[in-house]
Amino acid sequence: MASDTSKRSSYFLITPMAAIFAVFLVIPLLTIVIVSFWDYDEYRILPDFILENYSYLLGSSVTWSIYLNTLKYAALTWVFTLLIGFTVAYFLAFHVRSLTWQIVLFMLCTIPFWTSNIIRMISWIPFLGRNGLLNSALINMGIVDQPLEFLLFSDFAVVLADVHLYTLFMVVPIFNSMMRIDRSLIEAARDAGASGFETLKSVIVPLSKPGIAIGSIFVITVVMGDFITVRLMSGGQSASVGLQISNEIGLLQYPAAAASAVVLLITVLLIVTGLLRLVDIRKEL
Amino acid sequence: MTIDIKKSAKNLLTDTGVSRRSFVKGAAITTGAAIGSGAITGFPTIWAQNIKNVTLRQFGTGVSNINAVADKVKEDLGFTLQMTALDSDAVAQRAVTQPNSFDIADIEYWICKKVFPAGTMQPMDTTKLKNYDAISKLFITGKLTPDSEIAQGTAPHKVGFVEGPDSVDFASAPTQWMTLIPTIYNADTLGIRPDLIERPIDSWADLLDPAFKGKASILNIPSIGIMDAAMVCEAMGEVTYGDKGNMTQEEIDKTIAVMIDAKNAGQFRAFWKSFDESVNLMASGEVVIQSMWSPAVAAVRSKGIACKYQPLKEGYRAWGGGIGLAKHLSGLELEAAYEYIDWYLSGWVGAYLNRQGYYSAAPETAKKFMSEDEWGFWMEGKAAEGDILSPDGKVMEKAGAVRDGGSYEERMGSVACWNSVMDENKHMIRKWNEFVAA
Numbered sequence: 001m002a003s004d005t006s007k008r009s010s011y012f013l014i015t016p017m018a019a020i021f022a023v024f025l026v027i028p029l030l031t032i033v034i035v036s037f038w039d040y041d042e043y044r045i046l047p048d049f050i051l052e053n054y055s056y057l058l059g060s061s062v063t064w065s066i067y068l069n070t071l072k073y074a075a076l077t078w079v080f081t082l083l084i085g086f087t088v089a090y091f092l093a094f095h096v097r098s099l100t101w102q103i104v105l106f107m108l109c110t111i112p113f114w115t116s117n118i119i120r121m122i123s124w125i126p127f128l129g130r131n132g133l134l135n136s137a138l139i140n141m142g143i144v145d146q147p148l149e150f151l152l153f154s155d156f157a158v159v160l161a162d163v164h165l166y167t168l169f170m171v172v173p174i175f176n177s178m179m180r181i182d183r184s185l186i187e188a189a190r191d192a193g194a195s196g197f198e199t200l201k202s203v204i205v206p207l208s209k210p211g212i213a214i215g216s217i218f219v220i221t222v223v224m225g226d227f228i229t230v231r232l233m234s235g236g237q238s239a240s241v242g243l244q245i246s247n248e249i250g251l252l253q254y255p256a257a258a259a260s261a262v263v264l265l266i267t268v269l270l271i272v273t274g275l276l277r278l279v280d281i282r283k284e285l
Numbered sequence: 286m287t288i289d290i291k292k293s294a295k296n297l298l299t300d301t302g303v304s305r306r307s308f309v310k311g312a313a314i315t316t317g318a319a320i321g322s323g324a325i326t327g328f329p330t331i332w333a334q335n336i337k338n339v340t341l342r343q344f345g346t347g348v349s350n351i352n353a354v355a356d357k358v359k360e361d362l363g364f365t366l367q368m369t370a371l372d373s374d375a376v377a378q379r380a381v382t383q384p385n386s387f388d389i390a391d392i393e394y395w396i397c398k399k400v401f402p403a404g405t406m407q408p409m410d411t412t413k414l415k416n417y418d419a420i421s422k423l424f425i426t427g428k429l430t431p432d433s434e435i436a437q438g439t440a441p442h443k444v445g446f447v448e449g450p451d452s453v454d455f456a457s458a459p460t461q462w463m464t465l466i467p468t469i470y471n472a473d474t475l476g477i478r479p480d481l482i483e484r485p486i487d488s489w490a491d492l493l494d495p496a497f498k499g500k501a502s503i504l505n506i507p508s509i510g511i512m513d514a515a516m517v518c519e520a521m522g523e524v525t526y527g528d529k530g531n532m533t534q535e536e537i538d539k540t541i542a543v544m545i546d547a548k549n550a551g552q553f554r555a556f557w558k559s560f561d562e563s564v565n566l567m568a569s570g571e572v573v574i575q576s577m578w579s580p581a582v583a584a585v586r587s588k589g590i591a592c593k594y595q596p597l598k599e600g601y602r603a604w605g606g607g608i609g610l611a612k613h614l615s616g617l618e619l620e621a622a623y624e625y626i627d628w629y630l631s632g633w634v635g636a637y638l639n640r641q642g643y644y645s646a647a648p649e650t651a652k653k654f655m656s657e658d659e660w661g662f663w664m665e666g667k668a669a670e671g672d673i674l675s676p677d678g679k680v681m682e683k684a685g686a687v688r689d690g691g692s693y694e695e696r697m698g699s700v701a702c703w704n705s706v707m708d709e710n711k712h713m714i715r716k717w718n719e720f721v722a723a
Contacts, residue, residue: 062719153555235555239722
């Protein structure tokens, strides 16, 4: 009897959350899945059940090259944000001794976020351009005699902007993990004769894994779905899955966009599942 | 006019039961207003007092949704014009799917080709338009001058008329029933940086000249980009087209193959999608030759940077839009809509558009609202005697400047192709995406 009541009250307590999820997540997702089977012409979407959206999407070499490109951006961004993010977090957690300074430096990392994402990205364009600041400086110093063309409207520019924009997403969870590491473990490692590198490898990295996993999920999902960075920094010359979806929406091809979105969602979920298999992030929560 | 006044008089008497005295007073005011407005504007067709309560809802692309026009309508005609600006895809969709959400549709001719057959619009009776004869022949017969050639693509005259008042079939020759009254149109070509290009440019093929490797750009709006690409491929002799405005799958595939080769060889610096992107690419020197729109060239020049809207021997790619009536319009609202459309052709708007570097559908009426120097610069290709000002008073060109491409006849007379929507649209967009992803 008593357990029955508590069961009922549990159901009651989760109802608001469940309702919010249903209205703002499940129903829109189901709509996307349903529309992805519809037909369309220039101006209308036509309720139907066709597989053409998927068969074209999966059968087209364009899709494969776009996915390859998107994965390339995601992988490169992940590697660089991880290296930089880990280093910054390590420095903050283990080299800065006073809590005040840790907070001050951590705040410093967030200052760029006071301006809009897009503005931070666009500011790279005049900096990296053919007649931009960097090229002018290099030429004036006599390091190069021709402007470096690869700096802007290239894969380099896309990855650079991504790394710049998303490194903090890596810093925060790794820093958080590192702060939870019991300092006596590091002392113990040192007492046991481990070098600094060995301590890093056998103590700090394994214990930071949940933070690394969370940071990786942030960075990879954001880059996989990104379209504006790719469009602006590649000068519209590279495609990503997000850009493809945005183009399809612009042309009113909602069913095709929905099918692309479903495939992207599945891809990202697979990647996230893979990451969660490697690391148990529940430890963190 | 009489009918409407009688109707309103009857309403006044029966609905509100006013005295004969106040009715007479009301009628006198109405008549006075009619005479007054007529004297100011020269359009005394339906001056019932209640026209002031009419609101016409117009929607269209941003280019022709000019607030100054709505203000002038209020001033000259007395009724209210509400304008909504949308992008061209949304305009097309709304015209088909929400026929009661608008009274006046401001759409491009290629959109008209798709939208008019859906039956949500009604054709205009040309006998009700006093200024019909002033409309440029380009929109009636497709020939600006008797010996010009009819351009490919969705040339406005091809979708300009239908067979009858209830018909949705486009007529092959001019009839009494017009689908759209042309509003804004222009001829597009390549923009170049004459200070960074040493040799003369005279062909669309120059866009893919390896000399400009890494310094060229093309616009990434598939339906327009494919046209520019086709102009280039045809000029290079790589592809021959039956109709560039309605390509076959094979023609599309060949065109895209040429473009992909050029892209992989590093010809393009970037693709642009919005007006300001094209301005920035050109002004920063990232790009020295690209597809461009006329106001973008003016914007680059206004920064003090040399930029030329280069005429090319193969001709221009033209585009144009017009206003048409919603199917549901009737009675006083329909009369007001006719009044508005006739007014649109009567010159004030035409002069406004000409000063922006576009063209008016009825050039002769616009002439009356322009100074001789303005007319000479914009329409006749003559050197400006004084500074040329934009409609809002900014200096657009200094004295002595000559319009790129020359006179109206030279520019609109050498249109090679009009913007259009192809039967193979879906295929074209997929191939275009391949080009972008290549």
